Amino acid sequence: MGIASLILGICSIVFCWFPYLGLFLGIGGIILGAIGKKNGGVAQAGMIVSIIGTAITTISWIACVACALSL
């Protein structure tokens, strides 16, 4: 679960310019990391990387969804 979290977290940073994909990957990584955290440091690292990925993806949004569609 820790390794899966780490992979999702890294992918969320890589795909941060795709708002939905980056968010799905990052949030998935946060959930897996938090659940598997008691089993070791890899899960904790995965959770931190996923939080960073989610934050970068969120910052890249320039307007709310409804308005972004009308751009």
Added chain:
Amino acid sequence: MYPFINIFAAKLPSYGLCMLIGMALVVIMATRKGKKYDVIFDQVIVVAAMGVLFALVCGTLLFYVVTYSLSDIINMISEGNFDFLKSPGIVFYGGLIGGIAGVLLSLKITKLNIQTVENLFVPYVPLGHAIGRVGCALAGCCHGMEYDGPLAVYYPNSVTGLPPDVGYFPVQFLEAFLDVLIAAWLVYYCKKERRKFDVLFMYLFLYAIMRFITELFRGDAVRGVYFGISTSQWISIAIVAVCILRIVFVKFVKKDRLQIDE
């Protein structure tokens, strides 16, 4: 107004930055309050993450269902045409139902009870929403109707391409202010005697009324209007009706006992 903000060498979109601050604020406040209930950060982040994830998934799925028919989607996929995936949107109703489902599911994982989660999150969600609305104002989206009176706002370089010399009603700031008032009331309400889901329904009831009113001042005609009432106002009416039905059910049918856990 200010769609981008320069922080050191980086030029960041102000909407995304406000969204991030709003989400972080909700998690930080829930974590701080959670200490009182022996709830740790990991539990808070799982509840928040599952709520957002399910809201995104259900909101997006419902968007596709209302925008395309099932046969259209099957035809497009069979022809190898995935263009419809490039312009996803979110339906508020789907997001709301999905978010609540996600939070309820997270209770199984985190072993928390619903009343604790309500106390931790619901009063701070409107605060996060208020900061998001300030982000809308900075970006120039979700703007108000054309208006030249006091406090009118101008968008010289909005991301939605609004004319720079036209004044608009500051509806995003009005909504942010009302969201803060709702948050203040909910913080107070959490300390009173109440039943399960009371805080959640109180938030939905107040938000629906607030949204119905602020919708009258909105000027971004992207959404549909049916019988002179916008989609968001119809949703608000439905939410208020559900809240009233719930009050009747709890008071006269189920007769739940009140309890306080402060």
